[in-house]
Amino acid sequence: MPSDPVSAPEMTESERGATFQVLQLEALVRMKLVAFRLKDQLHLQDMARLGPIDATWPEKFPEVLADRLRQILANPDG
Template identity: 75%
Template sequence: MVTPRLHEATWERMIQAVEDVRERCELAARTLEAAGIPYAVVGGHAVANWIASIDRGSVRNTRDVDILVRRDDLEHIKAALDSVGFDYAEVTGIHLFVKRPDGKPSEGIHIIFAGERVFPNDPVPAPEVNESARSAAFQVLELEPLVRMKLVAFRRKDQVHLQDMVRLGLLDATWPGRFPEPLAERLREILADPDG
């Protein structure tokens, strides 16, 4: 086992890591907009936008970027993102774009197809791209479809994002009624124990 050690410039490395992800997200968004391709930023960056609207100190960082697009636009997206230095790949069924020359899939632009189930057993499909609004930097998924996506995925990080939204008052006891089961039950679980 490797013994971890702190680098002298740990703070700067942390800041640069966050900045690198922000730049990738904004570059991808600007490129899609310039090409006239509808999209919405989803996942952790969409959550961060909603959280920051209430309390910027509660924003959590994420290393990848999730973007919702229409499958019919994939070839146009490949050409547009290639033009600004992204290589397309499909890894274990995930469509993604990695920044040249040395990007990693875990730090890539991950594509989610609008109106389709991410996994076959998902209770509902992903939202449509028009369920979005303009933030300062890009199109971001509206709160209700974003919560729906988080409830479908319901991994630990999704649960933490939902807990943050509850803690900041973005979600309350009226929200489970907006979703079908089992999503409503998942949200009731979060609301019952927002601190986990």
Template identity: 50%
Template sequence: MLFKADDPEANPEVMPVEEVDGFHTLSLERLVRMKLNSFRLEDRVQALDMIGVGLVDASRPGRFPGVLADRLRSLLDNPGQ
């Protein structure tokens, strides 16, 4: 697992992957977890894009622990900031 000292938790493993239309990809939950864990500007923008197209909604924060759930709620509650 990848982990930086200022990350709330270790990033999830990138394996196993899912196959979608012939492409290998991370599960949505793993990808969102990585974005919430890093939470740099580019990660927040990408998470907001997922919210904007309906991939992530208000049902998701409960799937993540503490700080990650709080970060997702803040994006859901304030998408323009």
């Protein structure tokens, strides 16, 4: 959407699985941070609790998305 702080992931940010195309983790996290709906926030909390994303991840994103991720990481249990 034109109002999104960054654009959606490109197909080049995915990998071919056995039966379907899969987004790379960084692209998926960026997509969730852009949408930032409640369900996206819950998915990000799950990723923070389970370990795929941690305090080093905000630096991978533009500041507006980094701030959103810092909010999630500060309270991964909701």
